[in-house]
Amino acid sequence: MSTTFIPARLEMARAIRQMTATDLAAAAGTTPPWVSQAENMKKTPSPELIREFARVLNFPLDFFYRPVVGLPPSDAFHFRASSRLAKKDEATAxxxxxxxxxxxxxxxxxxxxxxxxxxxxxxxxxxxxxxxxxxxxxxxxxxxxxxxxxxxxxxxxxxxxxxxxxxxxxxxxxxxxxxxxxxxxxxxxxxxxxxxxxxxxxxxxxxxxxxxxxxxxxxxxxxxxxxxxxxxxxxxxMPRADVLGAIRGNLMLEDIMVLKRRWRVSAMALNLRAHRLGVISEWTYGTLAKQLSMAGFRRGEPGSDLRAESSSLLTQVMSDMRGRGEGFADIAKALSVRAQDIQDLMLGIVTFAVQGDGLGRSRSTAVLRDASLAPVADLSARRGRH
The missing domain is CATH 1.10.10.2910 (Arc Repressor Mutant, subunit A)
Incomplete structure (x- = not known):
């Protein structure tokens, strides 16, 4: 482990845990200005205070001594509705x-x-x-x-x-x-x-x-x-040619319920796409939009049996590790974070064991071999030590 404290790691840990400088200072027995000065490289905290930061923020001590990879510039990030995005949420992201x-x-x-x-x-x-x-x-x-x-x-x-x-x-x-x-x-x-x-x-x-x-x-x-x-x-x-070929005549609510499964899109998105392609009139589009809204489709997809797509790459990685008796804790150790931090990055796109010692049943365990596509990851090569 390096012996040089990395100020950016303190700011990063605080943002991930969504703690203010005031919150951290109170819990670690120091002052907000001290936290700010430590993050801005104006003061170097003592080893004892760094251990307190690690305890309060629930990160391994090693985390605060690891060099930080360079992030892209701020304008390279594409945030949805960035004008309404709270600064603390952007910092966490x-x-x-x-x-x-x-x-x-x-x-x-x-x-x-x-x-x-x-x-x-x-x-x-x-x-x-x-x-x-x-x-x-x-x-x-x-x-x-x-x-x-x-x-x-x-x-x-x-x-x-x-x-x-x-x-x-x-x-x-x-x-x-x-x-x-x-x-x-x-x-x-x-x-x-x-x-x-x-x-x-x-x-x-x-x-x-x-x-x-x-x-x-x-x-x-x-x-x-x-x-x-x-x-x-x-x-x-929903490619233009496919939509125009699949929708013939006027579009009704029952048709949307069937066709949305073809492209695996929301009913609202399909209605809008058909309108913008000129398949349906303004009146039909408005009528269907009202019917869909009243049926709850503005907030979700009632009655949908479509399963959320899963990550083949992460599933393969975790399956390989489980086969070797390893799991989230081993990745976390390599990155000096908690196993839960690694699990959170995979939450909802890989189904895993609660304790993080391996991978449970995944939504999709098949290696990606679709049409002309190669497998997502070649697990037989470049497998090194963690």
């Missing part, structure tokens, strides 16, 4: 992102995971061109060889393209979803307290941000940016 990057780096060093293949828009088109969200979605489908068929499992598709997907369902539930790139690796956080259909839309929405709003094509946060990501998600999940 960025700190969890650091932990997710460290976990991702550990996975990359231990297993042969897929290389990043989520392009930015300028990689799909001539740099001087400008594509509307629908055309961007069609271009990405073409680049990935998806045609216009419905996507069976979007989470596993993104993992096969090198994306890392984590849960914000532990300490952070105030944010719908957010994403960023760590180098070339896309990282997506999901709030798993939603219907399976809306989680898929959130994934597609964040994919839209990663493709359209990264690098030199970055645009300022706001309604226009969020609407573009929504339009991309709708077009990516």
């Amino acid at each position: 960025r700190s969890l992102s650091t932990l997710a990057i460290e976990l991702s780096d550990w996975i990359e060093a231990t297993y042969r995971a897929p290389a990043s293949a989520v392009p930015e828009l300028q990689d799909l088109i001539d740099f001087d061109d400008d594509l509307a969200p629908e055309q961007a979605a069609e271009a990405l489908r073409g680049a990935w060889g998806l045609g216009v068929a419905p996507i069976k499992n979007l989470l596993q598709l993104l993992e096969s393209k090198g994306a890392k997907v984590y849960s914000a369902g532990g300490p952070l539930q105030a944010i719908d979803a957010f994403s960023f790139r760590h180098g070339s690796t896309p990282v997506i956080f999901l709030n798993i307290h939603k219907s399976a259909e809306r989680l898929r839309f959130d994934l597609a929405h964040e994919l839209g941000h990663l493709v359209m709003h990264g690098g030199s094509l970055h645009v300022e946060p706001g309604k226009e940016k969020e609407q573009a990501a929504n339009d991309f998600a709708s077009s990516f999940l």
Whole structure:
């Protein structure tokens, strides 16, 4: 263990535990200004005080001596409704992102995971061109060889393209979803307290941000940016040609209940997509929207039997570790965090044993071998010590 205290670790731990400097100071027997000065490298706390910080914040002592990986710049993060996002929640999200990057780096060093293949828009088109969200979605489908068929499992598709997907369902539930790139690796956080259909839309929405709003094509946060990501998600999940081919004649409520299963989307999203493609009139769209709202579809998907998509990559990693008699505690030890911190990053996208000593029955234990896609992770290679 290094003997150099890392101030950024104190701020990171406090943000993850969602404690103010005043709260931490009171519990650790010091003052808020002292905490602030320690975080800003103006004072170095004594070993005894660092141990108190570790106890109060419930982190291993080693955590405060580990170098911190570099986060992307602030404008590289894509937060939903960022104008209404509380500063403390944004701080928690960025700190969890650091932990997710460290976990991702550990996975990359231990297993042969897929290389990043989520392009930015300028990689799909001539740099001087400008594509509307629908055309961007069609271009990405073409680049990935998806045609216009419905996507069976979007989470596993993104993992096969090198994306890392984590849960914000532990300490952070105030944010719908957010994403960023760590180098070339896309990282997506999901709030798993939603219907399976809306989680898929959130994934597609964040994919839209990663493709359209990264690098030199970055645009300022706001309604226009969020609407573009929504339009991309709708077009990516419900391709124009497939929708026009599947919907013939007028659309009724019973038709929506059947067709929403085809594209695995919410009833509201399907109604809106049909309207924007000109399949149904303004009057029909409004009538269906009112009927769906009265039936509870504005807040959820009543009667849906669609199961939330699970992470194949994380499931394979944890299954491999369990087979070796290892588990969350071993990853946590390598990253100097609690086993619960690792579990929280997988909450809702991997089903695991409560004690964290292995993996319980997963929603999907199959290795991803869909059409032309390779397995998500090659567990036979690059398996090293933790």
